[in-house]
Amino acid sequence: MLPLAWSVSLLLLLSSLSLQALALQEGSLQALQQRRRLQEDQLMTAAQRLAGRLQRQHRCLLPLAAAAWPAAGCATAAELEELRQGLRAYQPAPASGDPQAPEGRVELLLQQGDGAAAFALHWRRPDPAGPPVLVALRELGLRQVQP
Numbered sequence: 001m002l003p004l005a006w007s008v009s010l011l012l013l014l015s016s017l018s019l020q021a022l023a024l025q026e027g028s029l030q031a032l033q034q035r036r037r038l039q040e041d042q043l044m045t046a047a048q049r050l051a052g053r054l055q056r057q058h059r060c061l062l063p064l065a066a067a068a069w070p071a072a073g074c075a076t077a078a079e080l081e082e083l084r085q086g087l088r089a090y091q092p093a094p095a096s097g098d099p100q101a102p103e104g105r106v107e108l109l110l111q112q113g114d115g116a117a118a119f120a121l122h123w124r125r126p127d128p129a130g131p132p133v134l135v136a137l138r139e140l141g142l143r144q145v146q147p
Contacts (some may be wrong), residue, residue: 043110043116047117047137048137057079058079059134060131062121062123062131065090065091086110087108087109089108104122105120106123115142117140117141119138120140122138
């Protein structure tokens with residue numbers, strides 16, 4: 001009778017340890033997913049903030065690559081520095097490389113902490129002689145950060 005009792009108690013102990021390990025793993029997975037959602041939200045907020053500043057104060061910069069911003073002459077060095085905070089890349093999409101085009105798309109990569117995300121800014125020029133107007137901001141997804 002004793003060996004059977006030991007076997008049953010050992011089986012119960014192993015199954016409870018297995019269930020406990022599964023519960024701990026589930027908790028860590030939920031914490032990881034929550035951190036990822038928070039990171040995505042922070043990066044989207046940063047992209048919306050940048051898009052809003054470009055739309056309200058620096059429309060002339062919308063169709064230009066970030067490297068061409070200083071030559072555009074529509075923002076001070078301090079404003080450009082502020083716009084570039086967290087910005088890893090800001091490049092016109094291949095189809096819309098002409099800053100005088102009637103519409104286009106710019107791809108930007110923002111970094112915050114150890115996460116980065118890509119976004120697309122779509123713009124249109126309602127008046128051919130006027131500045132471009134931002135029409136959409138679309139998330140392209142999280143990216144791996146290269147050092």
